[in-house]
Amino acid sequence: MTVTEDRAGREVGRDRRRKEDARLITGRTMWTDNVSLPGMLHLAILRSPMSHARIDGIDASAARSMPGVVDVITGRDVADVQGSLPCAWTVTPDMAHPDHPPLAVDEVRFAGEPVAVVAARDHATALDALEAIEVAYEPLPAVMDIEDALADGSPLVHQSLGTNKSFTWAFDSAEEGTGGDAAAAIDAADVVVRRRYVQQRVIPAFMEPRSVVVDPTPDQITVWSSTQVPHFVRFFLAAVLGTPEHKIRVIAPDVGGGFGGKLQITAEEFISFLVAQRLRKPVKYTESRSEAMLSAHHGRDMIQDVDVAADRDGTVTALRVRLLANMGGYLRLLTPATPLLGRYMYNGIYKFPAHRFECTGVFTTTTPTDAYRGAGRPEATFAIERVMDDLAAELGMDPVELRRRNWIERDEFPFTTVTGLTYDSGDYAAATDKAMGLLGYDELRREQAERRAAGDRVQLGIGVSTYTEMCGLAPSRWLGSLGYAAGGWESAIVRMLPTGKVEVLTGTSPHGQGHETAWSQIVADQLGVPFEDIEVMHGDTRTSHKGLDTYGSRSLAVGGYALVEACKRVVEKARPMAAHLLECDPADLEFVDGSYRVKGTPGASKSITECALAIFAAHDLPDGVEPYLDADASYDPVDFSFPHGTHLCAAEVDTETGQVRLRSYVAVDDIGKVVNPLIVEGQVHGGVAQGIAQALFEEAIYDEDGNLMTGTFVEYTIPSSADLPDIVTDRTETPAPGHPLGAKGVGEAGTIASTPAVVNAVVDALRPYGVTDVRMPCTPERVWQAIRNGGGRP
Amino acid sequence: MTRISMTVDGVRYDDDVEPRTLLVHHLRNRLGKVGTVVGCDTSNCGSCTVLLSGRSVKSCSLLAVQADGVDITTVEGLAGRDGELHPVQLAFHESHALQCGFCTPGMIMAAVDLLTENPDPSDTEIREGLEGNLCRCTGYQNIVRAVHAAATSMRTSVPSTPEAAGAPAPSMGEEVTT
Numbered sequence: 002m003t004v005t006e007d008r009a010g011r012e013v014g015r016d017r018r019r020k021e022d023a024r025l026i027t028g029r030t031m032w033t034d035n036v037s038l039p040g041m042l043h044l045a046i047l048r049s050p051m052s053h054a055r056i057d058g059i060d061a062s063a064a065r066s067m068p069g070v071v072d073v074i075t076g077r078d079v080a081d082v083q084g085s086l087p088c089a090w091t092v093t094p095d096m097a098h099p100d101h102p103p104l105a106v107d108e109v110r111f112a113g114e115p116v117a118v119v120a121a122r123d124h125a126t127a128l129d130a131l132e133a134i135e136v137a138y139e140p141l142p143a144v145m146d147i148e149d150a151l152a153d154g155s156p157l158v159h160q161s162l163g164t165n166k167s168f169t170w171a172f173d174s175a176e177e178g179t180g181g182d183a184a185a186a187i188d189a190a191d192v193v194v195r196r197r198y199v200q201q202r203v204i205p206a207f208m209e210p211r212s213v214v215v216d217p218t219p220d221q222i223t224v225w226s227s228t229q230v231p232h233f234v235r236f237f238l239a240a241v242l243g244t245p246e247h248k249i250r251v252i253a254p255d256v257g258g259g260f261g262g263k264l265q266i267t268a269e270e271f272i273s274f275l276v277a278q279r280l281r282k283p284v285k286y287t288e289s290r291s292e293a294m295l296s297a298h299h300g301r302d303m304i305q306d307v308d309v310a311a312d313r314d315g316t317v318t319a320l321r322v323r324l325l326a327n328m329g330g331y332l333r334l335l336t337p338a339t340p341l342l343g344r345y346m347y348n349g350i351y352k353f354p355a356h357r358f359e360c361t362g363v364f365t366t367t368t369p370t371d372a373y374r375g376a377g378r379p380e381a382t383f384a385i386e387r388v389m390d391d392l393a394a395e396l397g398m399d400p401v402e403l404r405r406r407n408w409i410e411r412d413e414f415p416f417t418t419v420t421g422l423t424y425d426s427g428d429y430a431a432a433t434d435k436a437m438g439l440l441g442y443d444e445l446r447r448e449q450a451e452r453r454a455a456g457d458r459v460q461l462g463i464g465v466s467t468y469t470e471m472c473g474l475a476p477s478r479w480l481g482s483l484g485y486a487a488g489g490w491e492s493a494i495v496r497m498l499p500t501g502k503v504e505v506l507t508g509t510s511p512h513g514q515g516h517e518t519a520w521s522q523i524v525a526d527q528l529g530v531p532f533e534d535i536e537v538m539h540g541d542t543r544t545s546h547k548g549l550d551t552y553g554s555r556s557l558a559v560g561g562y563a564l565v566e567a568c569k570r571v572v573e574k575a576r577p578m579a580a581h582l583l584e585c586d587p588a589d590l591e592f593v594d595g596s597y598r599v600k601g602t603p604g605a606s607k608s609i610t611e612c613a614l615a616i617f618a619a620h621d622l623p624d625g626v627e628p629y630l631d632a633d634a635s636y637d638p639v640d641f642s643f644p645h646g647t648h649l650c651a652a653e654v655d656t657e658t659g660q661v662r663l664r665s666y667v668a669v670d671d672i673g674k675v676v677n678p679l680i681v682e683g684q685v686h687g688g689v690a691q692g693i694a695q696a697l698f699e700e701a702i703y704d705e706d707g708n709l710m711t712g713t714f715v716e717y718t719i720p721s722s723a724d725l726p727d728i729v730t731d732r733t734e735t736p737a738p739g740h741p742l743g744a745k746g747v748g749e750a751g752t753i754a755s756t757p758a759v760v761n762a763v764v765d766a767l768r769p770y771g772v773t774d775v776r777m778p779c780t781p782e783r784v785w786q787a788i789r790n791g792g793g794r795p
Numbered sequence: 796m797t798r799i800s801m802t803v804d805g806v807r808y809d810d811d812v813e814p815r816t817l818l819v820h821h822l823r824n825r826l827g828k829v830g831t832v833v834g835c836d837t838s839n840c841g842s843c844t845v846l847l848s849g850r851s852v853k854s855c856s857l858l859a860v861q862a863d864g865v866d867i868t869t870v871e872g873l874a875g876r877d878g879e880l881h882p883v884q885l886a887f888h889e890s891h892a893l894q895c896g897f898c899t900p901g902m903i904m905a906a907v908d909l910l911t912e913n914p915d916p917s918d919t920e921i922r923e924g925l926e927g928n929l930c931r932c933t934g935y936q937n938i939v940r941a942v943h944a945a946a947t948s949m950r951t952s953v954p955s956t957p958e959a960a961g962a963p964a965p966s967m968g969e970e971v972t973t
């Protein structure tokens with residue numbers, strides 16, 4: 002019997018209130034912008050007001066001589082030392098990958114690109130000095146449309162490349178031997194539905210603006226940064242700027258949200274580091290919201306051409322997908338990989354026999370795109386779930402019924418899909434049946450029919466979204482084979498102090514996910530110690546030096562595994578000590594509730610905390626036991642995990658105003674075993690909210706010259722409490738085989754599932770009006786226009 | 796420079812400030828009240844919300860000089876001197892109404908004001924009352940739940956009975972069934 006089973010249900014599975022809250026609700030939080038150091042200078046960054054221009058010269062002399070200004074540094078001043086911001090994923094061998102200097106030297110390629118930095122005694126002085134810097138720009142043509150950008154004769158974003166194309170990546174199941182010939186199947190099909198869906202550009206809009214503090218002492222350079230990835234930041238600062246890695250310490254203190262938006266190595270981090278090194282003074286840079294909107298990477302922004310072929314009975318025979326993905330002006334950390342992270346998921350939960358996928362990455366003079374909650378998988382899920390609804394309508398079939406005919410059945414797992422991935426487990430019927438019951442699917446269909454028959458002004462639509470996703474990024478071998486620069490393992494260190502208290506170091510880097518609480522629950526069960534006696538530390542490369550941080554719903558699926566392994570090693574390390582104290586054979590001991598008991602001898606036991614003290618004292622250690630009770634472990638996943646679920650949305654659409662009201666929303670997710678249901682529910686709430694936001698509210702809009710028209714929270718409307726409905730959450734549970742906790746990952750599920758559920762509901766309400774699509778966000782104006790364009794009447 | 800005087804979380808401060816200094820920057824940079832945070836530059840997010848003479852205001856939408864002579868409460872001054880949490884703070888913890896926690900100080904202060912105005916708000920009244928405070932993490936559902944819970948506990952706690960007044964608040968991390 003394993004340790005996990007012994008203690009199952011004590012802490013893991015409980016609605017623990019979070020440890021993190023104590024500091025967050027009392028204002029004692031350590032945000033990066035709260036860091037204040039003696040002699041610290043404040044930075045302000047001058048940004049390009051143009052989307053594309055040559056820099057003919059910068060005159061900073063007036064700014065330099067202002068009182069309180071310590072220095073002004075331009076791209077030219079640091080051209081030889083600033084290197085290029087990294088892109089960690091070479092998705093094809095011939096990928097075009099232009100340099101991305103943190104401070105532009107000769108040319109700017111998106112509005113908001115940094116061109117100079119001021120260091121001053123205080124922030125207000127630094128801001129004033131920006132106004133005194135003169136930059137001579139020679140405007141160059143903006144490149145805004147990804148289809149036009151690929152046309153012959155288009156102006157170029159990077160002249161030296163001779164093209165605006167970065168890469169084309171293709172997959173064909175016939176060529177790979179994982180399925181049939183999609184093109185042939187489409188030619189031969191009874192029914193083909195061809196659609197173009199547009200993933201509008203969105204902005205992650207984490208609530209804490211990014212901030213970085215750099216303290217260069219002669220011994221070490223310490224960097225505090227509002228990042229999801231402190232370990233990445235340290236590696237790339239060393240690798241690109243040449244400062245020895247052991248001289249850099251990166252700390253991600255409390256971080257106010259990320260959603261992929263802080264999964265980045267930023268220009269601002271590099272600039273702050275360079276200025277601090279040059280001036281040998283601590284510096285702080287904190288962006289304004291307007292700067293965050295321009296400069297932090299954006300998400301989505303792709304055109305999806307989808308063809309699905311089927312027999313009359315609804316059996317899908319092929320799926321073909323062609324993507325055009327907007328890279329923006331440069332490739333950032335994962336820019337080219339982001340659309341491709343969905344490449345294996347376009348077939349969703351279905352048994353399609355043939356599949357072709359092609360993706361082209363295109364440069365434009367816009368802010369670079371990169372990971373945003375789900376990164377590629379929400380886009381894939383949107384395309385497949387939208388087209389399944391459209392196919393159902395074409396066939397005159399209920400959308401759930403069409404899915405049932407095509408999905409993988411419970412007893413068919415493990416199932417190797419047409420893209421070559423092997424899904425480990427799942428029960429799509431169970432999740433769907435539960436969701437339909439909770440929504441009252443059949444009654445709502447009846448009400449829909451009545452409203453249609455009566456020609457009601459307010460029509461009812463029901464949106465279906467059945468999804469799966471690949472979580473637990475990622476097997477290192479797989480990442481390496483696809484051209485990614487790093488691995489996907491995770492680590493944990495567990496140490497029991499002489500007094501029996503426990504310190505845990507994790508390589509994950511939470512920014513709202515509650516790892517301190519969930520990790521404590523896991524350790525409490527594994528070691529049989531109280532929840533309160535455990536301290537979880539993270540986000541500091543000096544202490545938790547081994548780690549690959551938090552993104553891609555990986556922390557529990559990968560980091561949780563490492564944590565359980567480290568705990569088991571602690572238990573095994575103390576076992577000989579316990580046997581020695583009890584004068585028995587280690588093999589005669591069982592570890593239950595934090596104590597080693599001699600099997601068959603009631604009362605003979607030693608607690609692990611007693612062993613910790615004895616091992617610390619080291620007065621009488623058995624052979625082979627080293628002083629101090631601690632252990633570490635790393636885990637490299639052998640495969641992905643595949644959470645899944647069914648989300649259903651009922652929407653009322655006012656056909657005269659175009660107003661959409663979400664009447665009810667049901668989310669049934671199967672994320673395997675749950676460590677803390679309260680935290681999981683919160684993740685689903687927030688994820689669904691972000692997916693709804695893409696469906697109904699948010700869009701980053703540029704004008705034709707490349708000016709961002711949605712550069713503040715006035716124009717970029719993230720939903721408020723008044724905009725969102727209560728949602729009903731529930732779960733089904735098929736444990737992840739091969740994971741000690743049975744956990745699969747939940748961070749992105751809500752966002753992946755909800756966007757198509759909502760848009761499907763809107764379109765479903767309006768099908769009698771001849772509407773087959775509404776472009777996101779489905780604002781009243783767009784909905785109203787779609788009804789006008791549809792031309793039909795019920 | 797202009798001389799101003801204000802009481803923040805029970806302590807009086809007299810300072811010379813530049814007339815253009817925003818109240819939130821005065822609180823954070825001069826008085827060290829870094830519990831109050833800045834999330835935007837257009838007075839849209841509400842992260843900077845404090846109580847000014849008992850009513851919530853966005854402290855980025857006011858100059859420090861405009862707050863001369865007033866009494867301000869920030870999230871740092873909400874708990875009792877003995878550390879006993881305000882019912883709204885406790886309810887946010889109990890209901891898991893925060894994730895990253897960046898919006899939380901402002902959200903809590905706005906909720907305190909909302910409940911002062913309306914001790915028994917409906918769901919819709921809560922959602923509309925907190926419309927000026929943005930949260931990117933929670934989807935607001937648990938925030939609404941927390942405000943209801945706080946409302947109930949504030950209405951039912953009768954400070955005049957010694958048992959109620961003396962009842963210890965549950966400590967952090969403890970499981971409480973709601």
Ligand code: FES
Pocket residue numbers: 832833834835836837838839840841842843844853854855856
């Ligand atoms: S900082 Fe956003 S409203 Fe004040």
Ligand code: FES
Pocket residue numbers: 208257258513892893894895896897898899929930931932933
């Ligand atoms: S908890 Fe993160 S923004 Fe509200």
